[in-house]
Amino acid sequence: MTKKKFAIVGTGGRHQMFREAVAQTHAESAELVALCDVNQSRLALSANKVPHRGGNGIATYLAEDFDRMLTEQDPDTVIVTTPDYLHDEYIVRALKAGRNVMTEKPMTIDVARLKRILDAQRESGKSVTVTFNYRYSPARTQLKEILMNGVIGEITAIDFRWYLDRVHGADYFRRWHRYKDKSGGLLVHKSTHHFDLLNWWAGSTPKSISATGKRDFYTPEMAIKLGLEGHGPRCHACPVAHKCDFYMDLETDEPLKELYLDAENDDGYWRDKCVFADDITIEDTMQVQAQYASGVSLNYTLVAYSPWEGLEVKFHGTKGELTHKHIEVHGVFAGGHRERGGDEAVEAMSTELHLAGGLPQKLDVWTGKGSHGGADPIMLGYLFDPQNMEADKYGRASDQVAGAWSILTGIAANQSIARNGERIFVDAMLAEAGITL
Ligand SMILES: NC(=O)c1ccc[n+]([C@@H]2O[C@H](COP(=O)([O-])OP(=O)(O)OC[C@H]3O[C@@H](n4cnc5c(N)ncnc54)[C@H](O)[C@@H]3O)[C@@H](O)[C@H]2O)c1
Incomplete structure (x- = not known):
């Protein structure tokens, strides 16, 4: 071969x-x-x-x-x-x-x-x-299976909430992600995953969007409230590191040290900038309302300083409701570093189907092994060894069109935030940019 x-x-x-x-x-x-x-x-x-x-x-x-x-x-x-x-x-x-x-x-x-x-x-x-x-995580593929089989009838509305904890969430405020012109803000950088899942689950594309967004937690004022006056521009050699819950120790985490600290003389890339700095330009608290071409309406929340990490999604349908909750465990990417609190952190998933006229039913959640809830190994098989994978009835491969739709909700939401919550129409935004999808 x-x-x-x-x-x-x-x-x-x-x-x-x-x-x-x-x-x-x-x-x-x-x-x-x-x-x-x-x-x-x-x-x-x-x-x-x-x-x-x-x-x-x-x-x-x-x-x-x-x-x-x-x-x-x-x-x-x-x-x-x-x-x-x-x-x-x-x-x-x-x-x-x-x-x-x-x-x-x-x-x-x-x-x-x-x-x-x-x-x-x-x-x-x-x-x-x-x-x-994210599409390849078995639990989320299971939701696709249920929805595409019409078990809850036609989807009419979705409530979707994603919570980033103070390890993973904070990590977006330490380096290039924290500048809107480098990441698009979390509504693009992070929510692209969520809006992609939503587009794929609902089998539709976003039509109009309004949003609010603010930075309430990762702020210079919060550093003062937390008793961190006099903090440095980064964790390394920070005078208040000993009392900061957000301290990232690049020296003692070997994978992070060799990847970033030992390499920073080449390009001045600091992996551990202070999360309370005043030059941050992204939001940490965001809410979006969207209408889809199929008629589905969406309520979406993303918070980046939650006490737990995970997602809650509820699909409302003409025959009933489907609800999924995933309590995730996260560390710092590239570091494999567990969150504070040690090894007892719990990962738990539940999916419940409640059809009208019946009692709520707990479903056995599909699971898999490997990073991102078992998603990464399956995706890598399809990417690098497709001939040995079964035909994908869920249509999980994403091209530039799916890639585009997944960012358009966030891009429109950013526009809406900049215009005090004005409703943004995706087709008008595309027409103005000369884009046909
Ligand atoms: N799907 C996921 O779950 C997932 C998880 C983590 C990261 N990501 C994505 O992966 C990408 C990389 O993230 P990361 O965490 O590895 O970031 P990183 O900062 O650790 O790595 C980025 C690399 O790009 C290099 N780089 C910077 N400017 C460059 C240039 N002009 N030309 C060539 N290389 C340049 C940097 O030196 C660095 O080595 C991002 O787009 C991020 O969204 C996805």
Whole structure:
């Protein structure tokens, strides 16, 4: 079998999953040919972790040599795992060079960048896959199964709430995510997962959106309320670290240390900026109301400083209700670091079906093994070894169109927030940007 060749751009926390999938788990059908990043230390670290492959190992390229990498290493597919605001740049360059693309979510962060991606995809005819791992989590696939079989009749309305705890939620306030022009804010960066799930579950696309958003917790005022006056610009060497619950110790967490602290002289990237700084431009408390083309209406909440982490979703249908709750456990990405409180943290899922006229029924929740509730290994199988996977009756693969719909709710919500909650119509927003989906 001819192996498909892959190159990865952006060798930070998230790329590790893709590197291992290509170079190790699926090495029979896939081959890693090159790595690319602005940071020489992270590049070398990553290349050294690929099991010995003879010769000179994996080729590494600085970002300025991305195009040369494509010519010299000839990958079939480029995997994009850079910060969000750079996705479009690499997606477009890879497509124009005749390569397929797999990109991390969000596909991009605004409509101008979205148009560039859609145009380049159309012109090149190459594929863009957005790696929405959440769709592959068995418990969420089970919801799709129930909904697509019409068990609760037609879906009329959805209540969806996602809570980020003070480990995972805080982590979005430490580095590039905390700037709206780099991540689109949490309504794009994080909610792209949720809006993608909602679009897929409901089998529809968003039509109009209004939203509120504010930053109430990760603020300079909160630092004072918590007795953290005199804090430094980052956790490392912060004078009040000993009394801060949000202290991230890069020195003692070896994976984080080698990936970020030991690499920061190359590019000045601080992984542990203070979460109470005044230059943060994203919200931590967001609520969205949306109408879908199918008539479904949605109430959505995202909070980034909750005492627990997880989701609650309720689907209202013409025949009954379907409710799912997932209490998740999370650490700091790339660090494998457990939340404070130690190992007793609980992960629990429940799904309840309540048909009109009957009693509520607890369902056995589908489960799986591996990261993101068992989602990642299934998705990686479909991405890197599709011939050995069964045909996907749930339609979980996502292309640039699903990628686009998943960010449009958040982009429209950002506009609505900027305009005091005004209702934003997605078709008008697309028409103004010259986008047809
Ligand atoms: N699906 C998921 O569950 C999931 C989880 C984590 C991250 N992600 C996504 O993965 C992506 C990367 O996130 P991360 O946590 O690894 O971030 P990160 O900051 O750890 O890594 C980003 C890497 O990109 C590099 N980079 C920065 N500028 C660059 C440039 N101009 N050219 C090339 N490389 C450049 C950085 O040096 C760094 O190595 C993001 O889009 C994020 O949304 C997805």
